[in-house]
Amino acid sequence: MVDTLMTTYKPLPVTFSHGEGPYLYATDGRRYLDALSGIAVCGLGHAHPAVSEALCKQAGRLLHTSNLYRIKLQEQLADELCRVAGMERAFFCNSGAEANEAALKLARLSGHRRGIDNPRIIVTEGSFHGRTLATLTATGNRKIQAGFEPLVQGFLRAPYDDLEALKRIAHNSRDVVALLVEPITGEGGIRVPAGDYLPQLRELCDQHGWLLMLDEIQTGMGRTGRWFAHQHAGIQPDVMTLAKGLGNGVPIGACLARGAAAGVFQPGNHGSTFGGNPLAASAALAVVHTIEQQRLDARAGELGERMLQGLRARLQGRSGVVAVRGCGLMLGIELERPCAELVTQALERDLLINVTAEKVVRLLPPLIISDEQADTIVAEVSDLIEQFTGGPA
Numbered sequence: 001m002v003d004t005l006m007t008t009y010k011p012l013p014v015t016f017s018h019g020e021g022p023y024l025y026a027t028d029g030r031r032y033l034d035a036l037s038g039i040a041v042c043g044l045g046h047a048h049p050a051v052s053e054a055l056c057k058q059a060g061r062l063l064h065t066s067n068l069y070r071i072k073l074q075e076q077l078a079d080e081l082c083r084v085a086g087m088e089r090a091f092f093c094n095s096g097a098e099a100n101e102a103a104l105k106l107a108r109l110s111g112h113r114r115g116i117d118n119p120r121i122i123v124t125e126g127s128f129h130g131r132t133l134a135t136l137t138a139t140g141n142r143k144i145q146a147g148f149e150p151l152v153q154g155f156l157r158a159p160y161d162d163l164e165a166l167k168r169i170a171h172n173s174r175d176v177v178a179l180l181v182e183p184i185t186g187e188g189g190i191r192v193p194a195g196d197y198l199p200q201l202r203e204l205c206d207q208h209g210w211l212l213m214l215d216e217i218q219t220g221m222g223r224t225g226r227w228f229a230h231q232h233a234g235i236q237p238d239v240m241t242l243a244k245g246l247g248n249g250v251p252i253g254a255c256l257a258r259g260a261a262a263g264v265f266q267p268g269n270h271g272s273t274f275g276g277n278p279l280a281a282s283a284a285l286a287v288v289h290t291i292e293q294q295r296l297d298a299r300a301g302e303l304g305e306r307m308l309q310g311l312r313a314r315l316q317g318r319s320g321v322v323a324v325r326g327c328g329l330m331l332g333i334e335l336e337r338p339c340a341e342l343v344t345q346a347l348e349r350d351l352l353i354n355v356t357a358e359k360v361v362r363l364l365p366p367l368i369i370s371d372e373q374a375d376t377i378v379a380e381v382s383d384l385i386e387q388f389t390g391g392p393a
C-alpha cells in the first residue's frame, strides 16, 4: 500500500488489469465473475465493444471544447435521454452528486422565482444522494454527515416508504418546493417501496405544487427491468438524476427535467467545465444505443426475476435471513447480523459482491450476463449465506 493516497477508502487486496463482459482479470491472472459492475456503473459489462469503439473514435477527434460552444454529441445525448425518459431538457455534469446538486439548485431557484425566500426540500431516511455538502445533507445516514457540520439548511426529513409522514409535513410545513427520493434505495439496503408509493408521491406533489425529483442514479439505465425504475409505477417525475450506468465507466451525470422545471435554469445559473464534453457524451450515446438495440432493460427484468426466484428458493425463510428482495438486477439479501466478511469470502470464490447498510448483501451484476452466469452467482451467494447463517438448512 502506498501512503500518498488519502485514506478515504479501504480497498480489498486485489487489482484488476483488464476486463471482458462480466469478468475481471486480476494482475495475478485470476478471473473473477463481477456481480457488482463497479457499483452499478458497468451495466454493459467491461470493455464493451460499442463503448470502446465510440471512445477510441472520439478520442482521436476531439475530447473537450467547454460549454462556451455548442457540442453536437451533447445535444444528441439530451435528445435521446429525453426521448427514452419522457423528459424535456437535460443538464450534464460528471457524477451522481453533481447531478443531485443540479436538482437541488433547480428546486431552490424555482422556489425563489415563485417568491419563496426559504425553499425547503423533503428527503427521506436511509437515502443516499452523494458526498458533497448539500448531497450529504440530503443523505439520510448520520455516518455520512458526522464531522461535516454545519450541514446545509433547507431540508426536511421523512421516513422512507411512508406517505402519512409526508402528509403531516404537507400539513405542518410551509415553503416546501420539492421532494427528492430514490425509487428503490441503493446504498440504504435495496429497499423496494410499496407499489403505490411512487403514484402517491406523484399525487401529493401535484396537490401541493412540489417538484417530484427522483434520484435514479443507481436504478436508472435499464437496471431494474425498465429504462428507469419509476416507469414500473407508470408515473413521470418533474426532475430525474442519472449517473453511474450512464457512461459505463466514463464519468458523466445528468439532471433531466420536464414541464415548468425544464425552464428554470437560465444562462449563468449553473454550469460545469467538463459536463457533457464530447468524449463523455460519445460514451453515453453508445450506452443508450446498446441498451435500446439489445433490449437490455427487458433482459435485466428477466434475469432479475430468475435470480430473485433462485435466491428465494435457497434462502427465504431461513433463520438468519431477514428478507430477499429486489427489482431487476438490483438484488438484496438482508441478514440478521452484520456480514461484511462475506465480501472477502466471495472473493476467495472468484466472485465480486458487495455488502451495504452493514447487513445487506447487494448484487448489481451487469445487464449482459448469461442465464448460466446468473445461476452461478445465485448458487455461490446462496452457499456463502448458508454457511454464514449456520450450514445447510
Ligand SMILES: *Cc1c(COP(=O)(O)O)cnc(C)c1O
Residues within 6 Å of the ligand: 094, 095, 096, 097, 098, 100, 128, 129, 130, 131, 182, 186, 187, 215, 216, 217, 218, 243, 244
Ligand atoms: C452513487 C449514488 C449517488 C452519488 O453518485 P457519485 O457519482 O458517487 O457522486 C447518488 N445517489 C445514488 C442513489 C447513488 O447510488
